[in-house]
Amino acid sequence: GAVVSQHPSRVICKSGTSVKIECRSLDFQATTMFWYRQFPKQSLMLMATSNEGSKATYEQGVEKDKFLINHASLTLSTLTVTSAHPEDSSFYICSASLGQVSYNSPLHFGNGTRLTVT
Amino acid sequence: AQSVAQPEDQVNVAEGNPLTVKCTYSVSGNPYLFWYVQYPNRGLQFLLKYITGDNLVKGSYGFEAEFNKSQTSFHLKKPSALVSDSALYFCAVRAGGYNKLIFGAGTRLAVHP
Numbered sequence: 001g002a003v004v005s006q007h008p009s010r011v012i013c014k015s016g017t018s019v020k021i022e023c024r025s026l027d028f029q030a031t032t033m034f035w036y037r038q039f040p041k042q043s044l045m046l047m048a049t050s051n052e053g054s055k056a057t058y059e060q061g062v063e064k065d066k067f068l069i070n071h072a073s074l075t076l077s078t079l080t081v082t083s084a085h086p087e088d089s090s091f092y093i094c095s096a097s098l099g100q101v102s103y104n105s106p107l108h109f110g111n112g113t114r115l116t117v118t
Numbered sequence: 119a120q121s122v123a124q125p126e127d128q129v130n131v132a133e134g135n136p137l138t139v140k141c142t143y144s145v146s147g148n149p150y151l152f153w154y155v156q157y158p159n160r161g162l163q164f165l166l167k168y169i170t171g172d173n174l175v176k177g178s179y180g181f182e183a184e185f186n187k188s189q190t191s192f193h194l195k196k197p198s199a200l201v202s203d204s205a206l207y208f209c210a211v212r213a214g215g216y217n218k219l220i221f222g223a224g225t226r227l228a229v230h231p
């Protein structure tokens with residue numbers, strides 16, 4: 001089945017540094033990938049939609065300069081948390097749709113990245 | 119506005135008993151509904167979806183869900199719960215443009231031996 005790989009699974013960084021998270025579709029091409037953020041014991045919040053070869057579409061309230069998204073190829077999207085602060089600590093999850101995104105296509109999720117900023 | 123509600127934070131059930139995890143939705147137009155499961159420190163796994171057709175949808179790991187248009191509900195069910203079913207379950211609706219998946223708050227299912 002479709003597999004989405006996310007790396008790293010866990011990262012600890014110092015405040016003020018930047019962290020890059022990779023999301024790869026392993027056995028399919030993902031024109032569109034999605035980045036979610038999940039707070040403890042809360043639901044997933046869509047941060048942005050990552051489109052291959054074009055700029056990401058950010059949800060309202062998400063700082064595009066802080067959360068840089070690059071979708072350089074059909075199998076790779078990256079999320080860079082710039083100048084991280086403790087409040088950026090969270091669980092970040094990427095997802096992709098097999099083939100063209102449509103109403104009836106489920107999303108396939110990576111295993112998530114737990115970011116801790118000290 | 120499109121929304122999904124999961125009224126229960128946690129559901130407790132004994133192993134072998136039937137389980138139900140509730141979900142109600144509010145959408146304009148036809149609903150496209152999904153259930154996902156999340157194990158600790160993992161991403162979400164797709165369980166099943168309702169797009170059109172039969173109201174009873176069968177999915178992975180013996181789970182099924184019943185779409186009820188009049189009650190705007192899409193409850194997840196399983197006839198006989200397993201301890202390994204213990205996880206966090208999310209109901210979701212696709213809305214507001216096909217690329218937005220709106221999740222409910224999640225329901226933690228605890229199956230006791």
